[in-house]
Amino acid sequence: MTKQFSLAHLTVLNCPPPEMTYIAARAGYDFVSLRPIYMRLPGEPNYDLAKNKEMMRQTKAALNDTDLKLLDIELARISDGIDPKSYLPAMEVAAELGGRHVLSSIWTDDRNLAIERFDELCELAKPFGLTIELEFVPIAGVFDLKGALGVLRTVKQENAGLMIDVHHFHRSRDKAEDLDTVPREWFRYLHLCDAPAEIPASKDEMTRILREERSYVGEGGIDVASIVNRIPEIPYSLEIPNTKRANELGYEEFARRCLQTAKAYLAAHPRKISVD
Template sequence: MAQQFSIAHLTALGCSPPELTYMAARTGYDFVSLRPIYMGLPGEPNYDLAENKALFRETKNALANTGINLLDIELARIYDGLDPKRYLPAFEVAAELGGRHVLSSIWTDDRNFAIERFAEVCDLAKPFGLTIELEFVPIASVYNLEGTLDILNTVKCDNAGLMIDAHHFHRSGDRVEDLEKVPREWFRYFHLCDAPGEIPSSKAAMTRILREERSYVGEGGIDVASIINRIPKIPYSIELPNTKRVQQLGYEEHARRCLQSAKDYFAKHPRQCLSKC
């Protein structure tokens, strides 16, 4: 089966869900990964499809018209004071649009609270046929593979899994060999990008790069192939926000180059299964 690619919404966050879908079709993607859970971050557009019925209908029509599929939605964060039921409208939207997965990450230092709320999120998503994919983020409370596996092994939810981001994996300092201890069924998709090899020493610099300055695959210092070779063959969701490239090229050309650079990289680095993948 040919490798499949999605465009993550953060790559072209200025595009509404229907715009992103049509652009994904024009530039050769198989999926889109949408961001309908509004987080209120500075400059973040509000694409709450559960609230904006017109935008939901336009998105549903775009998916039907293009044949593009919805891979996942984000971001079901676990944070202090969270009532997981707030995510139910987004789960319903994702299911109606044919989505498969929901991305989650943990932003509370209270381990017991995180475990309880993450398990509840998984339970709430299950009737919709959705899986919850836990991602570690270097600026979050759960910031490495060890911490993520601790959560997953504790909750033991059959619709919970692990989502690895190339940028975050490199920044966490984890070893690629450690991926071999992860159950294969926990891998369902992968965030693909590159970034400078030098790891920033400050949180501000780390945040700026992960949100605004990621690199095309093969242009940075991350050994992406070493990660890919130790996980199963799954869809790659290209999450590659780069403000300067978008200003120079526009969203569509940036999206096209994201995909082409990834394909070029894998042509030069054919997949090798180095573990039980």
């Protein structure tokens, strides 16, 4: 099976969706993964396509011009102060652009609230034909594989799945063999990247690396192959934010090198057995 790759928005965060789409096409990607849900994080641009009609028009035109597909949108966070219904406009955007998935993560320690709102998010996505992919993040409320699987097994939603980010998997100290217990149909795409093997002791440093200084696949210290080769053949979304390199190379060349190094690494570490 030919491997497929998506350019994740965090890799080229200052590129508006139309420009990002053209860059992804020229660099050789199959998909884009957009961030039309405004996160209100320091320095993060607002690409709310539901409100910015002109940017939405340009994004749709870029997808049509390039024949690229929209893989997923992000990030539908579950937290104490966010109503899942606030994500409906972004879901409409995803459906109109032909997207498949909505990425979610849980940032509350209230498990009952997390279950209730994640379940609601899945229900809201169904009329749009979208799946909700739960990503565990080591600095969030649901921070490891066990916690994410607990949520998915409780809600029992057919359109819910598990999105593994290689960085987060390593930082959460999970074991690759534990992926064997996950239903195969829960895997729909994953975030591919690398990072130093040493796990930062502080939350601030972990956050800095995950948002600003990830490594090309195969360049860091994570045993990436041990993770991805336990998962069925699904699209790889390259989420490799590295502010210094992006500034030095420009976003297009940086995106191209992210793809080239990922392809080279995967070719050098083929699957030994089928996990489909």
